[in-house]
Amino acid sequence: MGKVITLDFKPARQDTGQAQSALAQCFARHRRIGDDVFWLKENAEFLNIHQTGSATLSAEALETYEGFYRDVEARLRFFPQYYRFLLSITLDLEDLGMEGQTGEALCAYAARKRLADAELSDLQRAEAERLLARRGFGAPDMALTERLQRFISHSETFALPNKKAAYELTHIIFYLSDYGRRNPRVSRAALRSLMYAGTLAFIDENADLLAEICVALRFAGADAPQAWEAWVAGIEAQYSVQPDRRAPLDDYHEYLVCNWHRMIAGQAAFTGSYEPARLRFTRPRGHYGLLRAISEYLYNLPQEKRGDWGSVRAALETVLAPEAMAHLADAERVMPEFEAFFEGFARGEAV
Known part of the structure; x- marks a missing residue:
């Protein structure tokens, strides 16, 4: 009897256009319904990553959003509370190759209705200011910029575990720098804030946040530590992206921002093989x-x-697993001001 030969046929790697089209269909048609605010959030993130990562979208990927683009003016009139999502998606589609000037009409409507006046958060005001400026509406609010700069320069805030503050820090850098297109003119204290927040994210193994911090450091004109970037790349490489008909409670955002970091670092991104279906990340x-x-x-x-x-580190060596202690040692090695960071993290001062 002849020997049976088993052939292992691996699927051909998708080209960029095929991958973009499959992912666009996943987010636009399969994970959420179009009237869900989470649909707006996921698609705004997917498109924004490509637009700010200096990518272009294939014609097939853009075609997925033609229905949204056609109806978006009516959506804005009926759902003005979602104007930031609606403007972001529309402007990104146009900048990524969708033909039309609907984005300008939406910005004119939002400016005329003063929709940004409903924002209490400075962060959301900054986002709105940037969106309107993309089509020539509004004027810079210098008082707002000063408040944002003051917030990100208070490094002590970011020596403590506070994910909300850390994500606000990264997004302020994104807006002040126009996603890397201009010098945000941040202080040395703000760069220290990014390093403190990144140290905590690395210790906590939060790749979602650390990827954003690495991008923010680049947008601020600084170098992200190689150890952080290598760790984020290692996390992205572990991902499984498979069709799944269940509710999409998964790690899609971490997957997106890890690949965004790859784009910003000049590396190939979204290199998996994707099906145009509901995917779980x-x-x-x-x-x-x-x-x-x-x-x-x-x-x-x-x-x-x-x-x-020094005393705390020696004590931790007796209670932590060797692998955990090695990870902590990596965090210390990367951060030149680790002792100053730890002093704030330890909260040793009396009230």
Whole structure:
């Protein structure tokens, strides 16, 4: 009897246009329904990553959004509370190759109706200012810029675990720099804030946040630590993207921003093989739990001993797994001002 030969046929790698079209169909047609605010969020993120990453979208990918583009003026009139999402998607589609001037009409409507006046958050005001400026509406608000610069320059805020503040930090850099198109003129303290927030994200193994921080550092004219960028790339490589008919409670955003980081770093992005279906974005859940372990250890220390990093590090070596301790050592090695960071993180001062 002859030997049976098993052939392993691997699917051909998709070209960029095919990958874009499949992902566009996933987000525009299969994960959410069009009237869902989460549909707006996911598609705004998908398109914004391509537009700010200096990419172009294939004709097939753009075709997926023709129905949205045709009806978006009516949507804005009926759903003005979602104007930032609607403007963002429309402007990005046009900048990515969609023919039309609907974005200018939407910006004119938003400016005439003063929709940004309904924003209480400075961050959302900054986003609105940038969106309107893309079609020549509005004027820079210098008082707003000063408040944003003051917030991001308060480094002590970012030595503490506060994901909301950390994401606000990255987005302020995005808006002030127009996503890397201009010098945001941030202070050295603001760069320190990014390093503090990045150190916490690295310790906590939060690739979603760390990818954004690496991008923000580049937009601010600084170098992101190679160890951080390599770690983010390693996380992206672990992802599985597979069709799944269940509700899309997954890690899509982390996958998007990790690939966005690849774009900004000049590397090929979205290199997987994708089906035009509802996709689930997942990665293995290995986690050291370092941030919680360190916080619990510090909380139970006498206050006067918390800020001594040398003593704390020696004690942690006796309670943490070797792999976890190695990850913490990597965090310390990357951060030149680690002791100053740790002093703020340890909260050793009396009230």
